[in-house]
Amino acid sequence: MRVLTVLGCLLLVSGCQNLGVNPWEREVLAREAMIPGVADGLDDAFDDHIYFSKEGSSGGRGFGGGGCGCN
Amino acid sequence: MSGETRLTRTSDGWLGRFTAMASPCEVQLRDVGRAAAEQVLKQVATEAWRVEQRFSRYRDDNIVAALQRANGEWLAVDEEFDRLLDYAETCWQLSDGRFDVTSGVLRRAWRFDGSDRIPTADQVAALLPLIGWDRVERRPGQVRLPVGMELDLGGIGKEYAVDRALLLAREHTDADLLLNFGGDLVADGKAPWQIGIENLQQNGVAGQIPLARGAVATSGDSRRFLLRDGKRYSHILDPRSGWPVQGGPHSVTVAAARCTEAGMLATLALLQGAGAEPFLRAQGVRYWCLWE
């Protein structure tokens, strides 16, 4: 939780209004490779499943790889 | 603003006609009854007239005229006008200043009537201080135009009206649609329409392409030029110098997803002069250039 608080303060200080782009400046961001959760297609789900069943952690990117009796 | 619309039957649907922005406009529809066709035609025509009324520089009762009259003061603008200015700014940036909605003042020196009346260098140079998008000031919901400068959205308006009209029509009908405002058109149907491309002319016969979804727009006019001492001066003016762009095609036709986009790509290509074709090739779009 401490990490979350620190990050929150950091971003409050820097201020969100200076971030971002105009709608017509999205040609780079519109690429699939720049969209979290989309860039790597099915790889994310495969990886979440593999590591969910091999490690003591899960979740974060999405919900924790559930629906599996492997852990 | 209003006008007349006429609806006639065709072999596979309906053809509606009206006049807007000094151009003959058409609406073609398939798989729809007369009443619905009539309604769509009215909506499309009303939108075309609305856009013309709001943004034409030939009127004295709209925002463009109000901006001139503001005499260098800040003027409040609505969201639609603001978006058009955003678009104009993007095009100005993307073209390194070749496309500039403030370049209309050059008409005071250049009249492309087929004559040999070329302005003097001094006449042109005197106008340059009145040109430059970077001199237009903006803040949220407001714009300020320096005294003496003019704003002309003519390079965007017609194609914008086509796209707008399609969006409106789509709220009311699923029928196959083709909107054609004086050669700038958009198709949105299940089956293709045959689109005549003026620039595809061979031996006087216009070429055709099939188009089910997408837009085609043309920029340029081969009849507008000046001729002096055997040298042809195109009506495509570079706002940075005030002089015609040399060595380019007379007109360019581009196919793209939306009409506004197709029209702007065609305009930007013309402004590249001799570099028009390499520019178009780099865009990855279908295009047709008319050179002579």
Add this chain to the structure above:
Amino acid sequence: MQLKKRHQPGPVSTSLALATCALLGVPAMAEEADKWQVDGSMLLYSETDRVSAIEPVIKASRTFKNESKLDLKLTVDSLTGSSHNGAAVTNGPQTFTSPSGNKVYQTNAGDVPLDDSFLDTRVALSGQYSWLLNRTLRATSGINFSNEYDFFSVGANAGLNWDLNQRNTTLSFLLGLESDTIEPVGGVPEALSLQPDQLRTDTSESRTVTDVLLGWTQVMNRRWIMQLNYNLSLASGYMTDPYKVVTLTDGAGTALESEDFGGADIGVGDAQIFEQRPDSRTRHALYWENRYSRDNDDVIAIGYRFMTDDWGISSHTLDAKYRWQLDRGWFLQPHVRYYIQNEADFWYESLTAAEYTTVLASNDYASGDYRLGKLTDLTVGLKVGRELPSGRKWDARLEFMQQSGDTDAADVSAVIGQVGYRFYW
């Protein structure tokens, strides 16, 4: 040969298309709207001497004219091979019963105890639908089922995505509920009881999992986007692994005998007790992803996750990818993943007789599962793929994973191979 992608003179069409969409007040639509996007992929996973899996997946997505979106996904997961049964590596032979309780098997001194009867096929089906409530608010909802021989899971989720600040900021909220039913082969073993006694309490157990995800996606500039997620997961019910045991040893590396504790005798070194885990788990995960596109269109993606739970596990995961954009749609993508966790409060490599007595007396928790122990994983891989002008694309990746921890049981090395293909239909 010029391998690196060349920059063409002034391509402005993409920017113009986006500007046009902004002008018309319509969202920038993908070219492939109104068609099904079909992604097919096949994963091959193979551990040295342990589990092998083959996992074909097919996913079909469609964006409709009103911008609603439907995703359907079918996963089949077929596993064979051996898996660590939880027992310690000892300096003498050990004897176990198979999960069904019908067979007895032995492992030699110094070997990692593996149960070789691991064989299962999982079939999972999921559907997710999202739709616009207004220009900036998108709702999403989905269901998923998963079925295997001894396990059945059904889940549902619902959430909202809210675009702010000219779509430069997106806030998401997602709530998920999952209900699992576990039917262990041979019945549910009595926790902490001696495996040779084969005490079974029931035929099935269940658990529920509630997940909350709060997400913040922020466009930083033209080339940089970041996402910060907080995921809270509350699980309650049966979380024990019914096939895992903990070895009782003399404290010097030799397995004790079941009969010394009043249990049945099935062979040498058979003092193995069924593990027991808490019946609730609260997990907090924080995930931070950054994507940065360089001038030459190469993309750097860095993901970091911190996870902590009330079982005493906390972990750090660092995931880095570099997408090297080549000519004509080709790309190469090296990948490195580093993971480190500490052990759960109730993880024991093995228990002494005294420790067992204490654990039993207080009905405490104990597990020897290496996945709950101290663990460090390193994965390196390379992906190659090509995007074709028609929107079709294919890719293939090959990765190597190495796990290591305080025991030999944690030494797992695996090869991950995957091929995928996308087309529109």
